[in-house]
Amino acid sequence: MARKRKRQPRIARADESLRRASIAVGYEVSTLASTLHIMVNGATTFDSPTSDRAVSNALLHTFLLSARNLCHFLYPHESRTTDILAEDFFDEPADWISMRPTGHAEFTDATLVNLISKRVAHLTWDRAGGTKPSWSVFAIAFQLGIVLERLVASVPAARVTPGFGEDVSALMKELRRELDKHKLEFDFEQAQLVTLFNEADFWNNPRIVDSSGAPVDEAESIRDTMKKTYDNHRRKAESGELSAPDSKPHELALYGALATRYQSGGMDPPEIIVWQELAPFLGLSDDEARDSLAEYVVFRERPIDAKVRVLSEKISQGITALDVTARTMAAMAVEQKVAWGRLLSDDARSALTSALEFDGVDAE
Incomplete structure (x- = not known):
């Protein structure tokens, strides 16, 4: 002993x-x-x-x-x-x-x-x-x-x-x-x-350690959960169970997956906040958006486990693929310190600045 x-x-x-x-x-x-x-x-x-x-x-x-x-x-x-x-x-x-x-x-x-x-x-x-x-x-x-x-x-x-x-x-x-x-x-x-509510990062858990023995939601589990939630909402949207004016099943699935994740963390953000978070993913293909959104949630909750380089490339790719109107909304989200704003490439930032200038908004 x-x-x-x-x-x-x-x-x-x-x-x-x-x-x-x-x-x-x-x-x-x-x-x-x-x-x-x-x-x-x-x-x-x-x-x-x-x-x-x-x-x-x-x-x-x-x-x-x-x-x-x-x-x-x-x-x-x-x-x-x-x-x-x-x-x-x-x-x-x-x-x-x-x-x-x-x-x-x-x-x-x-x-x-x-x-x-x-x-x-x-x-x-x-x-x-x-x-x-x-x-x-x-x-x-x-x-x-x-x-x-x-x-x-x-x-x-x-x-x-x-x-x-x-x-x-x-x-x-x-x-x-x-x-x-x-x-x-x-x-x-x-x-x-x-x-605080509007820019809450899930990874800032007030607990120092989770020693209760409960399973820890690690990166792979987060990715899997997000993809399954997306798939579930997409099935509902395609069957007509979910609908919204001018929204495609893919867009409803992205929104539903992220909003559900917020709610599981005890938050219920306004719709505009969720759409701001989703802005870069709307410029990607459906499969890329699904996978990248899952990785983004890992970045938000467990940044040390996120595939940051790949995520940064996808977010920047999505931003540059948006039309001017959507880029303007994305630029405003960056000004409000949206989390994905930290991951933008120089080209993507320039695209957002150009969108603001085109729209007549002061880029400063």
């Missing part, structure tokens, strides 16, 4: 040693911010889907390891004397413990640290079976950022480098920039992520 390691007494460190230690902590903060930025913006660097998946996995792996290290730094349960802890930067460990935010139980009772250790940091039997956890990278980063801001505000200035505060500030700026981009709010008092 493995023995549980007890927390060992802390060693008082000189200010110079603490300043060097703060550089190592700052590196983890910077890594957390940079990997988060790449993951949520869907940036990949290779043409091969296999390589894209490898990059996505590496990004998530790196993010989670940095999150684990920072969580242990802020809320240690079992530690060695060689571990750098936030409490080391104070005259008494109790000084930091008494002032740090209470935080979510997943942080304070080491649930997150243990989960990452079992599923990412070490080769364990937990990784060989069972339900995969659902990592909400946004919620994890915000939880850590809030506590790190408290640390920066409280730690004696002589014990950290100026760059340490800058690293934390950069992390929070990145998070707030993403919140603004996706029309999200964060309740700092309750430390919970609140998704």
Whole structure:
């Protein structure tokens, strides 16, 4: 039976040693911010889907390891004397413990640290079976950022480098920039992520991890569900069970599939919002639109698992195939920060700008 390691007494460190230690902590903060930025913006660097998946996995792996290290730094349960802890930067460990935010139980009772250790940091039997956890990278980063801001505000200035505060500030700026981009709010008092209606991203799940044992809706499951929902609505439209003026069965099927997905997430957006999301897919062939819409929902819900390069090409292709009137509507959707706007090629953006100019709308 493995023995549980007890927390060992802390060693008082000189200010110079603490300043060097703060550089190592700052590196983890910077890594957390940079990997988060790449993951949520869907940036990949290779043409091969296999390589894209490898990059996505590496990004998530790196993010989670940095999150684990920072969580242990802020809320240690079992530690060695060689571990750098936030409490080391104070005259008494109790000084930091008494002032740090209470935080979510997943942080304070080491649930997150243990989960990452079992599923990412070490080769364990937990990784060989069972339900995969659902990592909400946004919620994890915000939880850590809030506590790190408290640390920066409280730690004696002589014990950290100026760059340490800058690293934390950069992390929070990145998070707030993403919140603004996706029309999200964060309740700092309750430390919970609140998704606003009009540009809600499903992947911003307020849960830190799904440890309930319920199946996790992964990328392939999302694709399969979207295609089946499209097929079901198309059959109904072709049989006359669904109808709308001037709408083809294919268009009704696209609308029904996306609207149903929104509703399954507890949202019921206005019709215009759904059509704005569908704009680029209306310029594709029926089969391409069906498959690309499924991939788009993966991009919205699990961006690190999306085939971003292929999706970007299809969305750009669809936009350039639209007539001027449809492009004008699509351009207005981009101005309202529709999610697919991030994936447009330069040519597709130029086509939208030209449509606005043709229609007499100020492109700025």
